[in-house]
Amino acid sequence: MQTPISPSGDTLWQRCMLLLAQATDPQTLQTWFTPIRSVGVEQREDEKGETFDALVLYAPSEQFLNTLMERHFDLLKQVTDSVLGGEMEVVIDVDPEIARRQIARQALSPKAQEYTSHLSADLRFETFYESACNREALRIAEATAARPGQAPLNFLFIYGPSGVGKTHLSQAIGQRAMELHPELRVSYVSSSKFEAQFIRDSLNRGPGRGTFIGFYQQMDLLIIDDIQGLIGKVKTQQAFFDIFNHLYLLGKQIIVTCDVPPIDLKGMETRIMTRIQSAMMLRIDRPDLELRRKILQHRVAESGVELGEECVEFIAENMPDNVRQLEGAIRTLITHSKYSDQGKVDMAMTRRIVGGSVSIDQREITPNTILEAVCESYGLQPDQLRTSSRRAELALPRQVVMYLVKKLTNVSYKATAKLLNRNDHTTVMHGVKSIEGRIELEQDLKQRITEIELKLKGR
Numbered sequence: 291m292q293t294p295i296s297p298s299g300d301t302l303w304q305r306c307m308l309l310l311a312q313a314t315d316p317q318t319l320q321t322w323f324t325p326i327r328s329v330g331v332e333q334r335e336d337e338k339g340e341t342f343d344a345l346v347l348y349a350p351s352e353q354f355l356n357t358l359m360e361r362h363f364d365l366l367k368q369v370t371d372s373v374l375g376g377e378m379e380v381v382i383d384v385d386p387e388i389a390r391r392q393i394a395r396q397a398l399s400p401k402a403q404e405y406t407s408h409l410s411a412d413l414r415f416e417t418f419y420e421s422a423c424n425r426e427a428l429r430i431a432e433a434t435a436a437r438p439g440q441a442p443l444n445f446l447f448i449y450g451p452s453g454v455g456k457t458h459l460s461q462a463i464g465q466r467a468m469e470l471h472p473e474l475r476v477s478y479v480s481s482s483k484f485e486a487q488f489i490r491d492s493l494n495r496g497p498g499r500g501t502f503i504g505f506y507q508q509m510d511l512l513i514i515d516d517i518q519g520l521i522g523k524v525k526t527q528q529a530f531f532d533i534f535n536h537l538y539l540l541g542k543q544i545i546v547t548c549d550v551p552p553i554d555l556k557g558m559e560t561r562i563m564t565r566i567q568s569a570m571m572l573r574i575d576r577p578d579l580e581l582r583r584k585i586l587q588h589r590v591a592e593s594g595v596e597l598g599e600e601c602v603e604f605i606a607e608n609m610p611d612n613v614r615q616l617e618g619a620i621r622t623l624i625t626h627s628k629y630s631d632q633g634k635v636d637m638a639m640t641r642r643i644v645g646g647s648v649s650i651d652q653r654e655i656t657p658n659t660i661l662e663a664v665c666e667s668y669g670l671q672p673d674q675l676r677t678s679s680r681r682a683e684l685a686l687p688r689q690v691v692m693y694l695v696k697k698l699t700n701v702s703y704k705a706t707a708k709l710l711n712r713n714d715h716t717t718v719m720h721g722v723k724s725i726e727g728r729i730e731l732e733q734d735l736k737q738r739i740t741e742i743e744l745k746l747k748g749r
């Protein structure tokens with residue numbers, strides 16, 4: 291039995307929010323903390339039957355709560371400890387009212403949301419991995435899902451090369467918006483399916499004609515994937531415009547994905563292009579090394595297959611173009627391992643399979659190409675590294691050259707010293723050791739050296 295004993299829950303939570311606003315950025319605050327509601331201070335019982343006071347908060351959904359705990363538990367704990375001074379606990383439950391509305395909606399029309407949304411359960415924020423190359427897009431996407439239809443995010447144009455996560459991110463917005471706002475009608479449609487619906491509708495001479503436009507015009511959040519598929523299809527574009535304009539004027543949320551930036555989207559009606567040019571642009575780039583590693587490690591862990599770190603690293607380094615390509619390689623390896631005699635994947639197999647999809651460049655790496663690549667990365671000239679100056683901005687790149695020459699070539703310490711205009715080969719030995727130690731501790735340096743290596747290998 292939970293008996294409210296104090297009305298001060300709102301005030302306590304407001305104090306927490308003030309601290310959270312100072313401790314985090316506005317987007318995180320809006321996405322992860324604003325949707326939390328304070329219920330009040332209640333008396334709760336622990337497993338031993340002992341009572342304690344708790345500030346009870348409601349999160350809008352189970353998924354939301356899990357992700358909140360995964361990503362922001364430390365911050366939340368720090369802030370609530372500071373406000374509550376250890377005198378009461380914090381309990382976060384899923385808001386029963388939202389859960390009830392969700393169940394009622396499903397009961398009214400079984401599978402109503404799945405039917406109208408066509409969203410895939412796997413394409414969620416929780417399964418969309420983050421790194422520097424997509425962080426900003428991810429934050430904007432989360433903010434859109436928290437408050438669909440709110441300017442300036444009410445029309446999102448997500449673009450980037452094929453296979454980098456545009457569909458995943460747009461569907462994740464739809465999924466999260468449905469969890470937070472179960473009353474919303476959400477629908478996802480690819481441009482090819484939209485075109486097929488349009489053709490079917492045009493051929494229909496019966497009473498149902500035109501219903502597909504009306505169907506999409508009822509949506510609160512509409513996702514149209516791969517809009518470039520409508521290029522040159524004048525009549526389908528007109529239908530799209532009718533839907534778009536209707537939703538836009540009503541302040542609904544529209545998300546469009548495209549594999550080229552608007553400037554390269556030739557063959558679309560001018561009135562559509564002028565709308566697109568006013569959209570909030572969200573660019574997703576090719577996955578960087580960190581993201582490629584992260585995705586591969588997750589896929590390997592999910593599969594339960596034994597795949598050494600060396601193999602993961604090899605795939606991550608040699609398949610930089612898109613996530614779909616990475617997923618294809620890992621799926622192939624996993625399947626091979628299931629049918630192989632040893633039941634596991636080794637480097638030879640990894641090389642064979644990756645080599646079948648991409649060309650693994652065998653470009654020669656020499657001390658001079660290393661010197662040039664390091665200088666390019668640090669914005670220096672090779673001659674600057676050959677001077678006697680020991681200034682830190684020269685000493686570090688110089689040691690990086692020493693380290694990479696040792697790692698990637700068979701050149702002696704003496705020859706490396708000569709390359710850098712040093713008399714003593716022990717300077718090179720010391721430089722190599724220094725970098726070996728630092729990359730264990732300095733993530734940025736490690737990342738930079740990896741990028742230089744990839745560049746040298748032609749990636």
Ligand SMILES: Nc1ncnc2c1ncn2[C@@H]1O[C@H](COP(=O)(O)OP(=O)(O)OP(=O)(O)O)[C@@H](O)[C@H]1O
Pocket residue numbers: 413417418419420424450451452453454455456457458459516548549581585613614617
């Ligand atoms: N950051 C990410 N974290 C996890 N999985 C990702 C990520 N980015 C992409 N993927 C996965 O990569 C695959 C391709 O992504 P998606 O279909 O969203 O690409 P796309 O950019 O829409 O491609 P296209 O332009 O060809 O339609 C999907 O399986 C998706 O789940």
